Amino acid sequence: xxxxxxxxxxxxxxxxASLQFDRHIYLDNAATTMIADEVLQAMGEALKYNYxxxxxxxxxxxxxxxxxxxxxxxxxxxxxxxxxEIFFTSGATESINTIIKQAAHTxxxxxxxxxxxxxxxxxVLNACKFLEQNGFEVTYVKADNFAxxxxxxxxxxxxxxxxxxxxxxxxxxxxxxxxxxxxxxNEIGTIQKIEEIAQICTKHDVxxxxxxxxxxxxxxxDVKKMNIDFLSASAHKLHGPKGVGLLYIRxxxxxxxxxxxxxxxxxxRSGTENIPAIIGFEKAVEIAQENMKNxxxxxxKLRDKLIHSILNKVPDSSLNGHPTQRLPNNxxxxxxxxxxxxxxxxxxxxxxxxxxxxACTSKNLEPSHVLKAIGLKAAELxxxxxxxxxxxxxxxxxxxxxxxxxxxxxxxxxxx
Ligand code: PLP
Numbered sequence: 001x002x003x004x005x006x007x008x009x010x011x012x013x014x015x016x017a018s019l020q021f022d023r024h025i026y027l028d029n030a031a032t033t034m035i036a037d038e039v040l041q042a043m044g045e046a047l048k049y050n051y052x053x054x055x056x057x058x059x060x061x062x063x064x065x066x067x068x069x070x071x072x073x074x075x076x077x078x079x080x081x082x083x084x085e086i087f088f089t090s091g092a093t094e095s096i097n098t099i100i101k102q103a104a105h106t107x108x109x110x111x112x113x114x115x116x117x118x119x120x121x122x123x124v125l126n127a128c129k130f131l132e133q134n135g136f137e138v139t140y141v142k143a144d145n146f147a148x149x150x151x152x153x154x155x156x157x158x159x160x161x162x163x164x165x166x167x168x169x170x171x172x173x174x175x176x177x178x179x180x181x182x183x184x185x186n187e188i189g190t191i192q193k194i195e196e197i198a199q200i201c202t203k204h205d206v207x208x209x210x211x212x213x214x215x216x217x218x219x220x221x222d223v224k225k226m227n228i229d230f231l232s233a234s235a236h237k238l239h240g241p242k243g244v245g246l247l248y249i250r251x252x253x254x255x256x257x258x259x260x261x262x263x264x265x266x267x268x269r270s271g272t273e274n275i276p277a278i279i280g281f282e283k284a285v286e287i288a289q290e291n292m293k294n295x296x297x298x299x300x301k302l303r304d305k306l307i308h309s310i311l312n313k314v315p316d317s318s319l320n321g322h323p324t325q326r327l328p329n330n331x332x333x334x335x336x337x338x339x340x341x342x343x344x345x346x347x348x349x350x351x352x353x354x355x356x357x358x359a360c361t362s363k364n365l366e367p368s369h370v371l372k373a374i375g376l377k378a379a380e381l382x383x384x385x386x387x388x389x390x391x392x393x394x395x396x397x398x399x400x401x402x403x404x405x406x407x408x409x410x411x412x413x414x415x416x
Pocket of ligand 1: 186
């Protein structure tokens with residue numbers, strides 16, 4: 001990696017940071033991540049030399065097919081899945097839509113009820129809304145003030161037609177067909193007890209999907225041990241490329257496909273496979289797996305320094321999300337008497353990129369549905385800032401960020 005160069009700016013104008021800095025201090029890694037050098041190199045080589053269509057029977061096609069299957073095995077291994085249980089997609093939005101809509105469609109003869117939570121990503125919430133408009137019933141379980149979902153609330157929301165609990169996906173009499181709960185929240189970082197929730201689902205013969213976009217590559221996931229039926233993930237959150245993701249579907253579960261076309265992805269997801277992107281995803285997973293423990297330790301150290309310093313130095317500041325059960329790289333603050341958007345712009349003008357909420361909603365002036373769901377009052381809602389670190393974040397960057405947040409909040413409050 002290049003060394004990041006930055007200096008404290010005396011220019012107070014709110015010019016786009018790109019006009020002032022060679023490189024930004026990028027602290028918005030929940031939105032997306034910088035591509036890793038090794039990923040870029042692997043993809044560059046694949047774009048140039050591995051351009052065959054994996055369905056072609058000639059040498060280039062076979063080479064592409066081999067790369068595809070190697071990547072599938074490698075990534076499957078990472079979450080203790082079998083290669084036949086991994087389906088490559090265009091990203092987590094597609095994976096999530098496929099699971100929610102196609103599980104509903106496939107199992108509608110068994111029931112029409114789905115359970116999710118109020119703090120899910122919009123990919124889940126809007127897919128569920130679509131199903132509600134098409135005759136399905138959705139229960140949105142509430143989270144507590146730390147954004148934690150109580151597994152007991154999931155259990156009491158499950159609807160069953162009778163008392164028989166047969167094997168999963170076999171003469172299931174439950175009226176609830178699917179539970180979808182995210183592994184960790186993309187805005188405030190709270191990690192859910194998905195193992196417990198999955199166990200409850202197994203007990204009641206209900207299928208369980210987890211949106212693991214924010215944890216894939218950061219926390220260890222064992223789909224077998226954790227009783228996960230479906231899992232969605234995306235490469236661009238772990239220093240891989242955009243436009244590629246995956247869907248894990250537990251062996252034995254057969255869903256009706258969302259996309260119809262060729263026979264790719266075992267007839268489940270048609271479309272010519274994006275081999276360079278899949279190779280990039282594989283490389284990103286390989287790096288994440290090799291460094292997961294080390295990365296987590298380093299990132300947590302920096303994140304905790306950031307959290308403690310901000311809470312100590314900035315009056316009327318608070319941390320959102322769970323104090324301990326949170327993503328290693330997530331720090332989410334509320335600052336009273338100042339707008340989060342103003343802080344974002346101030347920091348951006350000083351070379352630091354953060355977020356006021358999730359990237360998908362940050363252009364929307366509506367307050368975040370997650371912050372509303374955990375009961376934040378207007379003052380905390382509007383003065384919120386999300387800072388998300390990566391393995392490339394340095395202590396120097398965090399020190400500068402602490403200094404600039406302190407300065408931003410102080411100055412902006414004076415202007416109010
Ligand atoms: N789910 C969560 C928790 C996310 O953070 C995101 C991206 O921000 C998505 C789903 C959508 O992922 P993708 O960008 O791959 O479609």
